[in-house]
Amino acid sequence: MVTIAKFRKKVKQYLVDEKGRRTAVVLPIEEYKALLEAARDLADLRAADEARAEGGEGIPLEEVEARLRAEGKLR
DSSP, X not given: OOOHHHHHHHOOEEEEOXXXXXXXXXXXXXHHHHHHHHHHHHHXXXXXXXXXXXXXXXXXXXXXXXXXXXXXXXX
């Protein structure tokens, strides 16, 4: 799992503007993919928290799986 602390320790290359201000970071593609996955996980957790806070009715796992299978998103 990628954490911000681990990410900060690994970042060593930056792109800078004409004033020397850091504008971008260069990192290995695998770290980039791991950061994207972590961001998606965080978004999912936030959405779940919001749904719980609304107090709506949940959907049984079996129903979710059936819907995803019907959409071709789950085998």
